[in-house]
Amino acid sequence: MKHDSRDLTQSPEALGALVRSSAWRFDSATMRYRGEMCHVEDVYADALAMLRTGTDDGRRQAAEMFRAILADAPEFAEGHFQLARLHAQTGEMKDAGRFAANAAIMAPENLNYLVLHVAMLASFGETEAAARAIRNFPGLARLDVDRQAPEERLVTAFVDDYLTLVLPGHALLNGRLVPLSAVIDETVAELRDAGANPGSPAAARLRQVLAHHPAWAEARFWLAEIARRGGDIDTAIALCQDGERLRKMDWPLWLTFGLAEAERGNIRQALGFFEEAALINDHLPAHAPNDLTESGARALIGWYRNVLDALPVAPGAYSRPWHYPEFPEIELRPRERAHSRFQPEEAFKDMAGGIAMTSAWWTLARNDVLARYRRTFLGPWWTVAGTGIGLVGMALVWSVIFNMSAAEFFPYLASGYAVWLFIASTMTEGCAAFTDGTAQAIQRNMDLPRFIHVMRLVVKNTILLLHTLTIFVVGAVIFGVAVTPATLLVVPALLLLIANAGWTVCLFGIAGARYRDLAPALGALLTVTFFVTPVIWKPDMLRDRAWLADWNPFTHLVAIVRDPLLGAYPPALAWQVSVGVCAAGWIAAVLIYARTRRRIVYWL
Amino acid sequence: MAHIHLEDVWLNYPIYNSHAQSLRSRIVSAATGGIARRARARILEIQALRGISLDLKDGDRLGLVGPNGSGKSTLLKVLAGLYPPSEGVFRRAGRTETLFELSLLDMDATGYENIRLLIALRGFGPEKSKSLIADIAEFSELDNFLDLPVRTYSAGMLARLGFSVATAIEPEILLVDEVLGAGDQYFLKKAGRRIEEISERSRILVLASHSLDMVRQFCNRCAVMRRGRILDEGPVQSVLSRYTA
Numbered sequence: 138m139k140h141d142s143r144d145l146t147q148s149p150e151a152l153g154a155l156v157r158s159s160a161w162r163f164d165s166a167t168m169r170y171r172g173e174m175c176h177v178e179d180v181y182a183d184a185l186a187m188l189r190t191g192t193d194d195g196r197r198q199a200a201e202m203f204r205a206i207l208a209d210a211p212e213f214a215e216g217h218f219q220l221a222r223l224h225a226q227t228g229e230m231k232d233a234g235r236f237a238a239n240a241a242i243m244a245p246e247n248l249n250y251l252v253l254h255v256a257m258l259a260s261f262g263e264t265e266a267a268a269r270a271i272r273n274f275p276g277l278a279r280l281d282v283d284r285q286a287p288e289e290r291l292v293t294a295f296v297d298d299y300l301t302l303v304l305p306g307h308a309l310l311n312g313r314l315v316p317l318s319a320v321i322d323e324t325v326a327e328l329r330d331a332g333a334n335p336g337s338p339a340a341a342r343l344r345q346v347l348a349h350h351p352a353w354a355e356a357r358f359w360l361a362e363i364a365r366r367g368g369d370i371d372t373a374i375a376l377c378q379d380g381e382r383l384r385k386m387d388w389p390l391w392l393t394f395g396l397a398e399a400e401r402g403n404i405r406q407a408l409g410f411f412e413e414a415a416l417i418n419d420h421l422p423a424h425a426p427n428d429l430t431e432s433g434a435r436a437l438i439g440w441y442r443n444v445l446d447a448l449p450v451a452p453g454a455y456s457r458p459w460h461y462p463e464f465p466e467i468e469l470r471p472r473e474r475a476h477s478r479f480q481p482e483e484a485f486k487d488m489a490g491g492i493a494m495t496s497a498w499w500t501l502a503r504n505d506v507l508a509r510y511r512r513t514f515l516g517p518w519w520t521v522a523g524t525g526i527g528l529v530g531m532a533l534v535w536s537v538i539f540n541m542s543a544a545e546f547f548p549y550l551a552s553g554y555a556v557w558l559f560i561a562s563t564m565t566e567g568c569a570a571f572t573d574g575t576a577q578a579i580q581r582n583m584d585l586p587r588f589i590h591v592m593r594l595v596v597k598n599t600i601l602l603l604h605t606l607t608i609f610v611v612g613a614v615i616f617g618v619a620v621t622p623a624t625l626l627v628v629p630a631l632l633l634l635i636a637n638a639g640w641t642v643c644l645f646g647i648a649g650a651r652y653r654d655l656a657p658a659l660g661a662l663l664t665v666t667f668f669v670t671p672v673i674w675k676p677d678m679l680r681d682r683a684w685l686a687d688w689n690p691f692t693h694l695v696a697i698v699r700d701p702l703l704g705a706y707p708p709a710l711a712w713q714v715s716v717g718v719c720a721a722g723w724i725a726a727v728l729i730y731a732r733t734r735r736r737i738v739y740w741l
Numbered sequence: 742m743a744h745i746h747l748e749d750v751w752l753n754y755p756i757y758n759s760h761a762q763s764l765r766s767r768i769v770s771a772a773t774g775g776i777a778r779r780a781r782a783r784i785l786e787i788q789a790l791r792g793i794s795l796d797l798k799d800g801d802r803l804g805l806v807g808p809n810g811s812g813k814s815t816l817l818k819v820l821a822g823l824y825p826p827s828e829g830v831f832r833r834a835g836r837t838e839t840l841f842e843l844s845l846l847d848m849d850a851t852g853y854e855n856i857r858l859l860i861a862l863r864g865f866g867p868e869k870s871k872s873l874i875a876d877i878a879e880f881s882e883l884d885n886f887l888d889l890p891v892r893t894y895s896a897g898m899l900a901r902l903g904f905s906v907a908t909a910i911e912p913e914i915l916l917v918d919e920v921l922g923a924g925d926q927y928f929l930k931k932a933g934r935r936i937e938e939i940s941e942r943s944r945i946l947v948l949a950s951h952s953l954d955m956v957r958q959f960c961n962r963c964a965v966m967r968r969g970r971i972l973d974e975g976p977v978q979s980v981l982s983r984y985t986a
Contacts, residue, residue: 382965382973382983405751409791413968427753427786500861504847504854511849575846582841583862584822735825739755 152212153243161212168209170202177210184219196223214243218250218303225257225304225314233257246275252299259292260314267292297349308346320346321355322452329450333363335372354380354387355455361393362445365400373397388414388421389448389455392441399438408434411441422464433468440465484731491588498589501575502596517604525608528554535673544616551609552702553672556634556695559602560641561663563594567642568649568656570594577741587734591642599635609702619704626701633715634698640722647733650740666691690718743835743913743945745797745820750829752790752815752969789815790826791969797945802936804956804977805949806984807966813949816966817841817916820947835913835945843899843920845891852887852894852902853878859906873909880935881905882928896923904932914945922952933958953981 147155155161166177184202187195200223206216218240224233234257240247241254251274258267268288271277277284282295296309308317324342331337340363347356361376377394380386386394395410408426415421424437443462448454491498510516528551536546570576576590612618649655669689676686686692693714700707790812797803805813818824819831821839845855846862856877860870878887881901886894894902900923907915921932936959940946950956956963956977963980965973973980 378972381967384967403792406792409788409968409970425786426788494862494864496861496864496866500858504850504858508847508850574848578842578844578846579862581823582821582839584837585862589862736755738823740757 147211149217149239149242152239153214153245156212156214156243161210163213163215166210166213168206170205177206177213180206181213181215188219196226199223212243214240214247214250217243218247218253221253221257222303225253225307230257230260230314234261241270245273248274248276248280248299249303252296253303255292256296256300256304256309256314259296259309260312262312264288264292271295301350308349310342310346317346317350317353318355321353321359325359325450325452325454328359328363329452333366333450335360335363335367335369351379351383352385354385354390357385358387358390358393358455359450361390361397362448363450365393365397366446370397370400374401386413388417389445391417392445396438396442396445404431404434404438407438411437420459420461422467424467424469428469430468436465436467478735479732480734481727481731484727484734487586487734488588488727488730490586491590491592494586494589494592497585498592498596501589501593502600505593505597506600517601520601521604521607524554524558524605525611528608531673539674539678547612548609548616548618548703549675549699550673551612552606552699553695555602555605555609556698557667557670557672557691558605559598559634559638560691560694561667562601563598563638563641564645565656565659565663566594566598567645568659570642570646571650571737572653572741580738580741587737588643591639591646594642594646595635595638598638602631613702618702621704623701623706624704626706627698630697630701630707633719634694637694637715637719637722640719640726643726643730644722647729647737650737651733670695690714694718743799744833745795745835745914745945745947746830746832747793747795747819747826748830750790750793750819750826750831751788752819752824753827754787754789754815754824756787789969790819793819793829793969793971795964795971795974797947799944800940801962802940802946802960803948804960804963805947805966806951806953806956806963806981810968811966812969813966814841814918815969817918817947817949820914821916833914836910837914837916838907838910838912840900840903840907840915840917840920842918843896843903843923845899845902848892849890851889852883852891855891855902856887856906860909863910865910877902877905877909880909880931897925897928900924901928904928904935908935908939911939911942912944915939915947917946917948919950921948922950922955929955953985957981 152161164178167174168177168180169175170180180202184199184206187199187202189195200220203216203220203223206213207220210216217236221233221236221240224230224236233253237250237253237257240250244250251270255267255270258264258270265288268291271282271291272284274280281298282291284291286294293309300307300309304314306317307314308320310320321343324339324346327339328334328337328343331339334340340360343356343360346353347360350356357376357380361373361380364370364372364376373393374397377386377390377397380390381394391410391414395407395414398410399407405426408424408429411421412423412426415423422437422440424433426434429437440462444459447460447462506517510519513519515522528547532543532547532550535550536543539546570590570593571580571587573590576593579585579590580587645655645659669685670691671686672695676683676692679686687710693711696711697707697715700711793812793816795803805816807813815824817839818841819826820833821837821841822833825831846858847855850858853874856874857870860873865873878884881887881904883898883901886898891899891902900920904921904924915936921929924932936946946959948956948959960977962975963977963984964971965980965984973983
């Protein structure tokens with residue numbers, strides 16, 4: 138490019154025409170910078186990077202670069218615009234005005250350039266020229282501007298609406314282009330002199346600032362705060378609500394919001410807002426609203442009122458460190474148990490509803506039984522096969538040790554062991570009744586009676602019990618176990634056993650959900666229990682220590698099913714203990730279920 | 742006639758950590774007469790909902806928007822009856838279906854088995870369930886995939902199946918949390934038509950989403966939530982224009 142032969146003193150109009158005619162192109166233009174030939178776009182990119190540092194030094198260096206660009210490439214309108222912005226920010230309005238005019242004339246279709254130009258003209262009092270610039274803007278139809286408005290109003294509205302595009306944090310007030318923070322400081326000083334009167338011109342000016350700069354938290358705070366101090370709670374709350382809806386809250390505004398709500402008696406909302414403030418400002422005491430007693434809440438509100446009331450209406454008071462009075466002793470609520478209300482009717486309704494949902498628990502239980510043996514040939518009969526082989530092996534060994542015939546020992550072992558397996562698995566699996574994957578998925582997604590999870594496990598284990606009992610049946614046929622009238626008692630006995638499983642699963646399910654250690658602990662205990670319960674051995678083998686078996690409730694639960702299967706009447710004590718345990722267990726289960734049913738969902 | 746009414750509902754949500762949940766900590770604190778209890782980690786309680794009031798009637802399709810942790814999902818769970826409110830009034834009339842998460846009941850079971858479970862949980866007998874299974878299979882368009890274990894499904898396929906089940910028996914109240922977004926464009930359109938059909942028959946939909954487009958597409962009302970409160974509620978267009986301002 139023959140750069141030296143160009144006339145660098147052309148008018149902005151001529152420069153603009155040059156750019157539009159494509160005789161000058163930004164992406165190919167070169168310039169001299171610090172003695173070297175550079176692309177304009179590279180220097181421009183560096184200058185923008187300097188601007189982004191946000192420091193005074195960065196701005197100085199950027200200005201230097203823009204000036205260097207314009208010295209060699211005055212066609213670059215953006216350079217004029219950026220220099221204009223930089224000058225406006227440092228208050229060199231004359232230079233700013235000149236560069237802004239250059240940019241606007243060179244690129245008349247650019248809204249940013251127009252806004253800055255108009256703002257500068259307005260700040261020089263040239264309202265007429267400013268209005269003309271707006272009306273001549275080619276893209277005016279696309280803007281939300283009332284072009285029929287009188288000149289002054291047209292210009293003010295236009296600058297108010299669009300200035301934030303080019304000079305964020307600035308405003309045109311009383312014909313001056315100034316940083317908003319300066320305006321607010323000045324206005325707050327006036328407000329102080331006016332006795333913090335919401336009707337004063339200073340307050341009106343703050344409202345004007347806020348209308349155009351809704352993000353200006355400080356203006357919003359002072360307006361809301363003087364409204365609150367003046368007892369105009371509705372206005373204070375409306376201002377805060379707007380701020381919240383626009384997500385432009387700062388902690389002082391949360392405090393004003395909280396006190397205003399407290400004034401209305403909405404104590405809990407107030408405490409929530411104080412908590413919001415405390416999340417932003419570490420100096421404030423963080424109290425979860427739930428932790429405070431009524432008097433504690435009063436004390437906290439009082440303290441915050443002192444903090445806000447002590448804040449003088451004065452410029453800079455908002456952003457200076459605040460003064461916090463001595464923090465009072467706040468009374469905290471003793472740990473209250475959430476949702477621990479005792480609701481027996483609800484619990485009964487839930488239990489009845491759960492039992493009534495037959496298709497639900499039946500399908501779940503069936504799926505459980507099938508799931509373990511998915512894609513196997515034998516399916517649930519694998520349990521039978523496994524247990525059967527084990528029982529044959531045990532019978533072979535133990536019948537010799539106990540010096541009993543296989544015909545006597547095998548049916549005894551097979552029947553007792555099936556019952557024992559049922560009891561043990563309702564206890565161990567019961568621990569996960571509510572926390573097992575499927576149960577959790579249901580409880581997290583569907584509003585169903587929680588008791589179906591109990592039913593599901595009881596039914597599943599009953600199905601498996603009926604399977605394992607077939608081993609006994611086979612043994613009974615082989616060894617010719619006598620069928621007597623007493624055999625009929627197996628029906629009530631099984632029902633009683635299943636009823637016992639109901640409360641077991643329910644109680645262990647609740648405890649297992651709350652205390653996750655229960656399941657492993659139980660696993661360890663059950664092994665011991667198996668050996669002290671007469672399943673392999675007979676109670677009369679204990680001789681003078683028969684009480685050991687008598688005091689063990691499992692002995693009786695096993696006996697009521699096993700004895701009828703073997704054709705004998707179970708002892709009366711076995712019935713009594715089984716019924717007694719069942720009754721006591723159900724009472725405990727209902728009582729505890731009534732207390733915890735609502736809470737279980739939080740334990741998952 | 743479906744109806745949901747919430748009046749000043751507060752929900753405190755206890756967070757149990759592993760310490761508070763262990764039996765040992767309970768036994769230790771009982772045995773040491775409270776000394777250890779003081780050292781014991783307190784059960785954290787989070788105020789998940791703070792004074793929510795809502796009234797939804799037939800034909801209301803409410804979109805819930807707001808940042809993560811603002812209480813959208815918790816509110817949905819209250820509406821579903823899963824979380825009982827700690828305080829306040831909650832009334833609901835109408836058969837409710839939920840679509841909250843992208844997991845089915847038994848991830849190892851096949852699609853068909855899960856459908857059968859889900860239908861059974863809704864209390865339908867074998868006859869009704871046969872025709873329902875056919876409907877669901879057809880609407881979800883998962884075809885042969887339904888014979889595979891659902892753990893092999895993609896998020897989009899889970900969303901399809903979940904939505905198909907939830908809307909197979911037309912609910913009076915449908916609560917949807919985000920998950921629908923996992924579906925592809927084609928299925929979203931299809932789901933949109935079904936939701937429109939449902940709402941044409943004057944039913945209630947509540948949808949929590951980060952996608953404002955989805956809220957615009959499916960909802961006629963919108964509530965902006967933040968930190969457990971409803972900041973803004975009203976017709977979807979005006980609320981969203983304020984929200985995105």
